[in-house]
Amino acid sequence: MTELLSPTNDYVFKRLFAEAPDLLVDLINDLRPDLPDIASVEVLNPNIEPNELTGKYIILDVLARDGQGHCYNVEIQVRRYGAWHKRGLFYLARTLGLQLGAGEDYQQLRAAVGLHLLDFDLFTANQAELEQALWRFEMRDERQPEVTLGNILQMNLIELNKADRLGLPDGPLRAWITFFTHWREELTMAKIAHEPVKRAMSRICELSADEEARRLAFVRERALRDEVSQLNEARQEGLQEGQKKGRQEGLQEGLQEGQKKGRQEGLQEGQKKGRQEANAETARNLIKTNALTDEQIAQATGLTQEEVAQLRSEQQE
Numbered sequence: 444m445t446e447l448l449s450p451t452n453d454y455v456f457k458r459l460f461a462e463a464p465d466l467l468v469d470l471i472n473d474l475r476p477d478l479p480d481i482a483s484v485e486v487l488n489p490n491i492e493p494n495e496l497t498g499k500y501i502i503l504d505v506l507a508r509d510g511q512g513h514c515y516n517v518e519i520q521v522r523r524y525g526a527w528h529k530r531g532l533f534y535l536a537r538t539l540g541l542q543l544g545a546g547e548d549y550q551q552l553r554a555a556v557g558l559h560l561l562d563f564d565l566f567t568a569n570q571a572e573l574e575q576a577l578w579r580f581e582m583r584d585e586r587q588p589e590v591t592l593g594n595i596l597q598m599n600l601i602e603l604n605k606a607d608r609l610g611l612p613d614g615p616l617r618a619w620i621t622f623f624t625h626w627r628e629e630l631t632m633a634k635i636a637h638e639p640v641k642r643a644m645s646r647i648c649e650l651s652a653d654e655e656a657r658r659l660a661f662v663r664e665r666a667l668r669d670e671v672s673q674l675n676e677a678r679q680e681g682l683q684e685g686q687k688k689g690r691q692e693g694l695q696e697g698l699q700e701g702q703k704k705g706r707q708e709g710l711q712e713g714q715k716k717g718r719q720e721a722n723a724e725t726a727r728n729l730i731k732t733n734a735l736t737d738e739q740i741a742q743a744t745g746l747t748q749e750e751v752a753q754l755r756s757e758q759q760e
Contacts, residue, residue, distance in 0.1 A: 448651045451562045453503040454663035456519040461489045461505050469639035473615035481509040496663050512553035514538050521562040557598040564605050576606035730755050
């Protein structure tokens with residue numbers, strides 16, 4: 444039996460939905476069940492250019508527009524990196540900005556909606572984040588979140604693995620999450636009754652039987668692995684260089700600190716010796732008066748009685 448291609452491979456994902464707009468409509472509607480359904484979409488970027496398969500830091504997305512002019516950026520992501528959210532917001536804002544030409548009315552603007560399926564956990568900072576897998580970000584006031592600027596910019600995120608672990612009520616959304624996380628499991632997928640997911644699974648089987656599709660999916664997967672490997676190598680080299688530089692800087696700082704400490708210790712030793720000499724001179728003067736005993740002089744100067752006796756002996760010589 445031919446091994447199935449993964450729908451989380453963004454080449455396969457784009458083939459799956461860009462070539463079947465009706466399936467894309469079902470996905471968009473099912474991922475946002477609380478919002479009005481859309482009836483149809485036009486895929487604006489149906490083709491996959493050869494350089495996109497091997498290009499670095501490229502995500503093969505599906506850009507579509509519905510009958511009312513609202514735009515949708517739909518994509519699957521398997522890589523987590525530091526600037527992820529900035530990239531997502533940049534492309535979403537650009538999708539909004541490209542709608543108008545010079546002199547056109549802002550009233551003609553339609554929503555720019557991001558639908559990102561994440562094959563990794565993004566929000567894990569606390570228990571509340573660990574217990575939520577479906578996210579929607581819009582322009583809202585911080586203190587009164589019920590006050591919004593509308594949903595003309597909307598980012599929807601679904602952490603697939605987290606959603607699968609947490610479990611969702613039976614329905615279309617759960618069926619899609621099962622598809623993206625358990626597509627290899629024949630018995631699990633056989634239990635799915637949601638018709639769009641069944642069609643998506645059939646389409647995966649068709650693509651998996653296509654030798655050219657398998658080759659290009661492998662090219663894409665290899666490019667992503669190479670990218671991850673290069674990033675890891677760069678991080679490792681940076682870590683080693685940082686450690687080397689850190690040791691050198693630490694050695695230099697240690698030398699400087701040692702010199703500083705040596706000066707401080709020398710100063711302290713000199714001050715101590717100076718105080719001792721001053722005390723000894725005071726003791727000599729008191730000895731000359733013949734008014735105090737050695738014990739009294741020792742108490743007055745901080746010297747020991749033996750040191751005072753030695754000074755007295757030196758004066759008598």
